[in-house]
Amino acid sequence: MNEMETRLAELLKEGVGDPPNRVTVQAVRHQRARRQAAAAVGAAAALAVIGAVSGGLVAHFREWRSGCRAGFACRGSPLLRRGRC
Secondary structure: OOHHHHHHHHHHHHHHOOOOOOOOHHHHHHHHHHHHHHHHHHHHHHHHHHHHHHHHHHHHHHHHHOOOOOHHHHOOOHHHHHOOO
């Protein structure tokens, strides 16, 4: 190492410092597994929300196309019995 590399290494060591504990391969793998699990749970929750919203929209527009313009409130309402829907 030349003088500039030595100074750079010293500056980096002062700025960042040494890790407080030893970093092991097992700890890195454990952290990676936790991150992947959190990402999988987030993706599953996003898919569930998208499915629920799209299912609600499909049901709404099916009812709307069938002639009921009031949407979900039309089902079982007094308006439906009177033929106003």
